[in-house]
Amino acid sequence: MSNITENVSTEQLKELDRKHFLHPTTAIKQHQENGPTLIIEEGEGIYLTDINGNKYIDGMSSLWNVNVGHGREELAEVAKEQMKKLAFSSCFQGMSHEPVIRLAKKLSTLTPGDLNVSFFTSGGSESNDTAFKLVRHYWKLKGETKRTKIIALKRGYHGITVGATSATGIEQFQNMATAQAPDFIHATTRFKTDCELGDRTDSDFAGSVRGVIESEGADTVAAVILEPIQGAGGMFIPPDGYLQAIRDLCDEYGILMITDEVICGFGRTGKMFGVDNWNVVPDVMTVAKGITSAYSQLGAVIIRETLRDELSELSDGMFFHGFTYSGHPVACAVALKNIEIIEREDLVSNAKQMEAVLKKGFEYLEEKYPFVTKTRAIGLLAAFELYKDRENEIPFDPSLAVAPKLVQECLKRGLVVRPVIFEGSNTIVMAPPLTTTKEQVEEMIQIFDDSLSAIEKSICEK
Template sequence: MSLVTNEVNVVQLRELDKKHVFHPVTSLKQHQENGPTLIIKEGKGIHVTDVNGKQYIDGLSSLWNVNVGHGREELAEVAKEQMTQLAYSSSFQGMSHEPAIRLAEKIASLTPGDLNVSFFTSGGSESNDSAFKIARHYWKLKGKPERNKIVAMKRGYHGITIGATSATGIEQFQNMATAQAPGFVHATTRFNTNCELGDRTDPDFAGSFRGVIEKEGPETVAAVILEPVQGAGGLFIPQDGYLQALRKLCDEYGILMITDEVITGFGRTGKMFGVDNWDVVPDLMSVAKGITSGYSQLGAVIIRESLRDELAELSGDGMFFHGFTYSGHPVACSVALKNLEIIEREDLVANAKNMETVLKKGFAYLEEKHPIFTKSRALGLMAAFELYKDRNNEIPFNPSLAVAPRFVQECTKRGLIIRPVIFEGSNTIVMAPPLTITEEQVEQMIAIFDESLTEIATSIS
């Protein structure tokens, strides 16, 4: 029986959703009052269509993850083929199967340096939690259990399991989890290269990774974690040299470096991985989202081969007591292999870089035309801009005006799905369309921004 027919009772669906679905990252009160914001029925390419037949440009790749676009039949076909052959098999106790083996080999061919070993999970939160546990396990095996602190960055987002939430530097997510895991500390200075290189005269030094590490004591720190480009926190891109400085800092104190590539991985930034923009090799790399383009649930922690070998030597015959039921799920791994084949075959990484240029050209046009438009930035197909009452003096809009959400609503009316970021009073608009987007489609997005900016400026004047 089909879940969706040509005679969908939309009113009934909305009421059933209100009654039975508990939505993540949603106002429960507004959902109870208004029901779902959209009910999506199908997707094709960069577009999705709702149950009323209205089509939208998916300007955020759903949740930063549908890198190859919607409706890829070959991904459905490979999933069906794998299900009929081997739908599930455990990876516990050394058990394995070909899809996981082939995928791990493929990932090793794409990652920088000796990041050659994959521990598979079901998603980004699990990947980051696993990375934390591996880092702490490593230091415990080395006889230094006091090295258990994880230093993360303010406005970084690392997921919603208890460990991942504790690492997340966004207050709203931290406040929801009333029992924070111990051993997580946050740097409050974002992407200041001089601080990480040791400039203690900088007024922001105390909040830098180096400042926090030296205050806490390097001998207590297991690892640092950061996104190469901050995503959900507002899309912030580090200056050239920053990641190299952080790598140098970690080497100086023997601290493990974890990069969260859940969003930035697999072509999103115009490179295969975010760190490739700066030629940095972390010790552990968390991935998910783009590994399957959202067609199946999969993530991984990719570990330096030298680190894995040391863990094996230190462990002896001891068991590694960590794993998930769906670690290395054969269907998900098969989908991931085909997804990576599509990314390479269609040269989508290069397309992401080319479309960055088109986006920036459009942003320049919008900044010239609209006084409230400012602070645009893009790396590959991760992009953002901000809305200010007075951009020259950086005077924000009154929060009561809800400018960013209203702007997003105007875009949605015109057939474009994007996302507002309003943490700490900001009015930031973020986007990350599928890597398949064309120049003409980027220009359609710019045209919708143009109309929506005009509407917002008129409505608040």
């Protein structure tokens, strides 16, 4: 078997990358000046190996998505066998095939409540755009044509297609778009349960979801979308009762509730889905990432059976929405095997057990370093923040780039994690594979310890 690097040196590969590859979510000028950060060649378990033979712990599951870890040969085998049998067949015009049928049924056994009907996409952004289109179509069919508005949360992340970017409550992503899609509104008050329950005495009430609904008019709102745990925006865990308050609020005003489980789904939080931590059933759930552990591109929009039945009753015509790769047979076969691995190896429980190990390690870091604070973890989704004065929540000067510096120090020591620096924050987020062991978590904590020690003097003197 030929190697990708055959007859091409590392330096030549770097130069080819620099000249011909426009990287996603990357500083273009920096890439043009320096070339690729790493060129990864292999993955095995929780580890990545670059083209120079350097080994790294994949503390982010790459993009929060390699849930069962790298190098799973049985996933490659099932993809190969499905390609040999049926590489592709359209699902348009009522056509179907066994893998998509089996996957849709399997998902119905995993999701809460009567979320039993799946529409398949190629990823998270497509799933969320589909959800927006679907709920607006639903209200149009019901004759409530003013119900077009989608309410999302500040610092929520929902993807990078036009609709998904418009729902994303992170300014940097919105600024990339020349224009925002209409009728997307952001609640700026995050996680204030009392406001959502109707307490109007809070000074931030107007920015709550309830405040936005009352301001805009409930009869103009199609849906509320939120992540059970905000991921890319900084890994924020809602307080107990918050998701239920949003569920009750949506029920009160007859608004549909969408939960974005693209990161949280398939065991990441120590439950199969993020909402399972609070026993909440949305009307629509969007998934991707962990559904195949990134071994194939797949996403889904999972809706309540009653919603599908209403759509059926309200319209006899064509459902004019579908992607070429909706229900791709190879991706569906891989998803089925991936879910089998998650269940067989009890990886959801392992994620919950590793949460306790992470929290213990974070407590140690918080005790040792006076600038480490707000440590948090739910399953294998975790974060901590860096403050110049944590008692008074005084941040570091943004020019110090404290979080990016720490991430670089971790990388030098063989750990890949991610900085979040939106709105002047210095947050470190991590989401290692669900196969991670106690010893591997402790190794990550030791790398954090060494890396924090390396930057401590320089940042504390500023």
